[in-house]
Amino acid sequence: MNHKQIESKWQKYWEESKVFKATNGDKKDTYYVLVEFPYPSGAGLHVGHVRSYTAQDVIARVKRMQGYNVLFPMGWDAFGAPAEQYAIKNHIHPKDAVKENIKTFKGQMKSLGFSFDWDREFSTTDPDYYKWTQWQFLQFYKHGMAYKDTIPVNWCPSCKSVLSNEDAAGGVCERCGSRVEQKEKSQWMLRMSDYAEDLLKGLDDTNFADRVKLGQINWIGKSHGVELDVDIVGGGKFSIFTTCIETVYGITFFVIAPDGKLIKELMPRVNNKEEVEKYILETSKKSNMDRTELNKGKTGCIVEGIRAINPANGKEVPVFLGDFVLGDYGTGAVMAVPAHDQRDFLYAKEHNLDIIQVIDGREIESSAFEKQDYLGKGCKLINSEEFTGLTVEEAKDKITKKLVDKKIARVVNNYKMRDWIFSRQRFWGEPIPMIYCEKCGWVPMNEDELPLLLPDVTEYEPTDDGESPLAKITDWVNTKCPKCGAPAKRETDTMPNWAGSSWYFLRFMDPHNDKEFASMDAMKYWKRVDWYNGGMEHTARHLLYARFWVQFLYNIGLAPSKEMIWTRVSHGMILGSNNEKMSKSKGNVVNPDDIVNTYGADTLRVYEMFIGDYTQDVSWNEDSLKGCRKFLDRVIKIGNSINDKDGYSDDVLVNKTIKKVTNDIFSLKYNTAVSALMIMLNEYEKYNDGITKDDYRVFLHLLNPIAPHITEELNEKYALGEVLCRSNWQEYDDSKTISNEKMIGVQVNGKLRDEILISLDEDEEEIKKRSLECDNVKKHIENKEIVKIIVVKGKIVNIVVK
RNA sequence: GCCUGUGUGGUGGAAUUGGUAGACACGCUGGACUCAAAAUCCAGUGAGCCUAGCUCAUGUCGGUUCGAGUCCGACCACAGGUACCA
Numbered sequence: 001m002n003h004k005q006i007e008s009k010w011q012k013y014w015e016e017s018k019v020f021k022a023t024n025g026d027k028k029d030t031y032y033v034l035v036e037f038p039y040p041s042g043a044g045l046h047v048g049h050v051r052s053y054t055a056q057d058v059i060a061r062v063k064r065m066q067g068y069n070v071l072f073p074m075g076w077d078a079f080g081a082p083a084e085q086y087a088i089k090n091h092i093h094p095k096d097a098v099k100e101n102i103k104t105f106k107g108q109m110k111s112l113g114f115s116f117d118w119d120r121e122f123s124t125t126d127p128d129y130y131k132w133t134q135w136q137f138l139q140f141y142k143h144g145m146a147y148k149d150t151i152p153v154n155w156c157p158s159c160k161s162v163l164s165n166e167d168a169a170g171g172v173c174e175r176c177g178s179r180v181e182q183k184e185k186s187q188w189m190l191r192m193s194d195y196a197e198d199l200l201k202g203l204d205d206t207n208f209a210d211r212v213k214l215g216q217i218n219w220i221g222k223s224h225g226v227e228l229d230v231d232i233v234g235g236g237k238f239s240i241f242t243t244c245i246e247t248v249y250g251i252t253f254f255v256i257a258p259d260g261k262l263i264k265e266l267m268p269r270v271n272n273k274e275e276v277e278k279y280i281l282e283t284s285k286k287s288n289m290d291r292t293e294l295n296k297g298k299t300g301c302i303v304e305g306i307r308a309i310n311p312a313n314g315k316e317v318p319v320f321l322g323d324f325v326l327g328d329y330g331t332g333a334v335m336a337v338p339a340h341d342q343r344d345f346l347y348a349k350e351h352n353l354d355i356i357q358v359i360d361g362r363e364i365e366s367s368a369f370e371k372q373d374y375l376g377k378g379c380k381l382i383n384s385e386e387f388t389g390l391t392v393e394e395a396k397d398k399i400t401k402k403l404v405d406k407k408i409a410r411v412v413n414n415y416k417m418r419d420w421i422f423s424r425q426r427f428w429g430e431p432i433p434m435i436y437c438e439k440c441g442w443v444p445m446n447e448d449e450l451p452l453l454l455p456d457v458t459e460y461e462p463t464d465d466g467e468s469p470l471a472k473i474t475d476w477v478n479t480k481c482p483k484c485g486a487p488a489k490r491e492t493d494t495m496p497n498w499a500g501s502s503w504y505f506l507r508f509m510d511p512h513n514d515k516e517f518a519s520m521d522a523m524k525y526w527k528r529v530d531w532y533n534g535g536m537e538h539t540a541r542h543l544l545y546a547r548f549w550v551q552f553l554y555n556i557g558l559a560p561s562k563e564m565i566w567t568r569v570s571h572g573m574i575l576g577s578n579n580e581k582m583s584k585s586k587g588n589v590v591n592p593d594d595i596v597n598t599y600g601a602d603t604l605r606v607y608e609m610f611i612g613d614y615t616q617d618v619s620w621n622e623d624s625l626k627g628c629r630k631f632l633d634r635v636i637k638i639g640n641s642i643n644d645k646d647g648y649s650d651d652v653l654v655n656k657t658i659k660k661v662t663n664d665i666f667s668l669k670y671n672t673a674v675s676a677l678m679i680m681l682n683e684y685e686k687y688n689d690g691i692t693k694d695d696y697r698v699f700l701h702l703l704n705p706i707a708p709h710i711t712e713e714l715n716e717k718y719a720l721g722e723v724l725c726r727s728n729w730q731e732y733d734d735s736k737t738i739s740n741e742k743m744i745g746v747q748v749n750g751k752l753r754d755e756i757l758i759s760l761d762e763d764e765e766e767i768k769k770r771s772l773e774c775d776n777v778k779k780h781i782e783n784k785e786i787v788k789i790i791v792v793k794g795k796i797v798n799i800v801v802k
Numbered sequence: 803g804c805c806u807g808u809g810u811g812g813u814g815g816a817a818u819u820g821g822u823a824g825a826c827a828c829g830c831u832g833g834a835c836u837c838a839a840a841a842u843c844c845a846g847u848g849a850g851c852c853u854a855g856c857u858c859a860u861g862u863c864g865g866u867u868c869g870a871g872u873c874c875g876a877c878c879a880c881a882g883g884u885a886c887c888a
Binding site: 539672792 | 803804805806807808813814815816818821822825826827828829842854855867868869870881882883884886887888
């Protein structure tokens, strides 16, 4: 059989008959299968894409056959740096490059037979789409959720350009190799930290895999502790946050962030201004990498003239600057207890500061006695006035209560998750629809003027001072203030790549709506994404952004529920045959087109499902691929052995396989679903007088979601029944999934010695008796006392002897 | 360092969740067909030994149990994420 012919025949049928079209309002139950829409790069579809798309396609196809109205859409996440880089190099408008790439991707996807509803396709770069991304940004702004702030960004002094964290990996500019510095820049921010608690709680209303939930929980990084006010000698105060209030009597100094607001306020009172300012400058030149990797916990500088009072015991201690304290986490200041925190310990040693032990348990000569070592071990406090002698756990409560009662402390939660930096100094992104007026400040564009289109230009390089390329286009930048009409300027930053992908799944529910981003009716109809698949690398950030976006829309009445993604699963990567990530430079890239040409789309699909555990990484293996082609050839061949009998040749085999394939598909065990089908075929091949039409039909049907072309063709060729993709999924009779007879093992003292054939309704005493009669069992129990005989129904017999 | 995941034949991987370890497939070996090769088909394939059988085997060392790849404790290795988060 010619796979190319068959594939194009059925692909044409699916396209023309619109079997995969999802209609809003259909009375059937809905099921929304989503796979992360790809970034259409110039390299074309990767075999890794094929893995997850096939898996989701299988789910979508089975759900359709099970009678659901299935939404299985596809689109393009096409804004972002790679297209812009390509445009800079080749002087092509990114829009044109994207168009080309989409064409390639779409062709490749069609050649693989994915059952997407192409009528709902869109790209994040379509003005009809990004109009609504901009509109939603305006809602964030209008609800006080978007604000401008000056924050440090990665800056390459030689390229004169702002770099993303990815481009500044290792503290070095990816393009020129210079050291990256931190530069203050005014950026749009979204108040995501306001949603930290809701994002944490919302996880209970999802069915995400545990490792995905954990990823989210860790990223949000909640810690429970105490915020404590600290008086400064001579007036004034600041606050610190701690999770270890039990160590408060061990404070020997405080450390404040060099990049925080506090030191700026204190500056007039500082005696060693020069030294302090030098240290602040040094810190600003370091990237985050330098701050964390180099001189761990040791650099710092005393702030002379400022001394603070330990609120627990009134003792006066010095204040330092240290770049390990971050200006934007907690309060930007910490209490230092060198006896019980390793970082404080190193700092104290470096700067010759006192170390006071307050928790008993072990000596602290060479390292700090930290909370992971003393918590829950019944350790007691020392050197802590009235709290001395209490256990750590008791002291935690009592010290907190005392300080809270004195109104100098508050019990609070802190989160690692920060606000979302929403500005990029790039050309190829959604323009932020804000206008700056000298008189009125930042003014949002009128909603009815959206979309704010990206201008057509030929230069995409950022400006010398790190502004977006849009800043150079004065025609575009200069406009009028929507409020007062005075001359004003547009925001020239664009949105991050994450913006468009934070709500695309809602748009798929109602993709052609020109009145709203999606109607409430459409969103209520589809309810949620039932099954979402994507890469592990997106389970933290993308998923968090998307959930935040939905929760915000829900809170302002524009989404039907707070969590709109139910199940989220992640696939493992496909590595090259040398077990390394596929990349051009390593020469281990496999192009799916070549495989489809040589072996056929069905072979590639079967192979990618069979290759191994779906959630784990696997490496490419051409030999194994050939084995899958061989399997399909045997599927074709066995059609020649159809006899004219009715029914199934083996009821148990059929029912068992239907059950296994169905269950495995919905528990991500595609590999064992395929193997169950291989076993079924192996059995069929053993029949002396061929297989029945029913045997063949049920087999083809079960294989259909994975290998849709060849199975439809064979089903048609032998006139076995209705087109498979329109047929009801096979049901099984659970009572027929197990045969009445079974071979079970007979053990003596846990070691297998023989086997007996039993029937499932056989009496236990009878089984015991027959077990003892086995020749090999007799040998092993000879001259021994039988202690007991354990019979596990339908599984095993174990004879315990002494 | 911390978090997460993974360690099973020559290879990819199974194992009904504590019950016959190695399903299924690849590879390899032998055979059939062929002038020959490819393709296809058949048989074998964890290691070892005193080979009707026995012993050892799921990263290492202990433990629980009639019985452990699976549970518990300690450790080792690899991969990914994260990083001075107070």
